[in-house]
Amino acid sequence: MSELVMVEQRTNGLDAGSVWIREGGERLEGQDCDARLMALRVGLRRHFGVRAVGAAAADETVDQALAALHGSRHLEALAAAGEDPEVMPELAPPGLEPDIPVNAALVAAAREAVRTAISAADRLVAGDRYAYAVCRPPGHHAGPDFIGGYCYLNNAAAAVQALREGGLTPVGILDLDLHYPNGTSELVERMGVDATLHSLHAAPVTNVALGTLLPRAPRERAYAFTGAPDPVAYLAEVERSLVELALDVTALVVSLGYDTAEGDPHGTWHFGPEVFAGIGRLLAATGLPVCVVQEGGYSLEALAPCSHAFAAGLLGDDPV
Numbered sequence: 001m002s003e004l005v006m007v008e009q010r011t012n013g014l015d016a017g018s019v020w021i022r023e024g025g026e027r028l029e030g031q032d033c034d035a036r037l038m039a040l041r042v043g044l045r046r047h048f049g050v051r052a053v054g055a056a057a058a059d060e061t062v063d064q065a066l067a068a069l070h071g072s073r074h075l076e077a078l079a080a081a082g083e084d085p086e087v088m089p090e091l092a093p094p095g096l097e098p099d100i101p102v103n104a105a106l107v108a109a110a111r112e113a114v115r116t117a118i119s120a121a122d123r124l125v126a127g128d129r130y131a132y133a134v135c136r137p138p139g140h141h142a143g144p145d146f147i148g149g150y151c152y153l154n155n156a157a158a159a160v161q162a163l164r165e166g167g168l169t170p171v172g173i174l175d176l177d178l179h180y181p182n183g184t185s186e187l188v189e190r191m192g193v194d195a196t197l198h199s200l201h202a203a204p205v206t207n208v209a210l211g212t213l214l215p216r217a218p219r220e221r222a223y224a225f226t227g228a229p230d231p232v233a234y235l236a237e238v239e240r241s242l243v244e245l246a247l248d249v250t251a252l253v254v255s256l257g258y259d260t261a262e263g264d265p266h267g268t269w270h271f272g273p274e275v276f277a278g279i280g281r282l283l284a285a286t287g288l289p290v291c292v293v294q295e296g297g298y299s300l301e302a303l304a305p306c307s308h309a310f311a312a313g314l315l316g317d318d319p320v
């Protein structure tokens with residue numbers, strides 16, 4: 001049976017819960033917190049074929065990846081963040097209002113998430129077929145010089161960068177979070193023929209400026225579902241993307257969100273765990289190395305059943 005290397009984020013006991021700003025400037029506690037990591041690990045560990053390791057990438061490697069992806073103004077603004085959550089309008093996505101504030105604890109957690117994603121990609125470079133970065137905060141709404149939707153630094157793009165540096169190129173990125181990956185899109189576009197992005201997400205897309213046409217880059221497939229999709233129709237589109245990507249990529253980075261699951265506080269869809277088992281099976285069928293990077297998914301009850309189902313689909317059911 002194949003093995004899935006689960007890469008665990010260093011949390012250092014930091015309580016870096018997310019903060020959200022509602023229209024009118026009111027600050028609310030967000031849904032992204034370290035308890036998500038625990039729930040995801042519990043679900044994965046329950047599978048016989050999952051082996052846990054700690055995030056191992058060195059500080060210099062993290063710094064180099066961040067410098068390659070994000071602008072110096074972006075990184076300097078985050079590094080200057082204090083203890084209290086602060087709105088940074090200069091880091092709002094192009095044409096949009098800022099929606100998340102920044103504080104030092106969240107920036108520290110975001111750096112650890114990047115370390116986790118790079119460490120997972122490094123496992124593929126070292127020869128493992130499957131690795132799963134159990135990381136938070138998510139990253140796919142963080143662009144070259146903007147933050148948004150709980151995302152400060154782009155974990156998936158850092159994984160792609162690590163694969164390219166390790167010689168696993170070109171890379172296909174499949175984003176299966178409920179939301180369109182506006183940050184990953186801009187970062188992948190800059191990687192040229194080294195990377196192709198496919199995203200399946202909910203319509204309407206609200207995290208790009210009004211009037212933006214999708215796909216917004218040449219090497220991108222953007223498939224939007226109006227209303228909650230039927231799981232069979234959804235998995236057919238996942239398969240279509242994977243068949244297309246498998247034609248010319250050497251490895252896959254999967255931005256996996258469980259905010260498509262029933263009961264998600266930021267979601268509107270109704271997927272049960274079996275959909276994620278289906279995704280796992282389709283990934284296994286590609287024959288490609290797969291680096292999973294955790295994006296959204298905020299229902300603490302749904303996370304463990306979904307991550308366990310994903311592992312079972314990818315690796316085959318437990319031999320019990």
Ligand SMILES: [Zn+2]
Nearest residue numbers: 177178179296
């Ligand atoms: Zn999402």
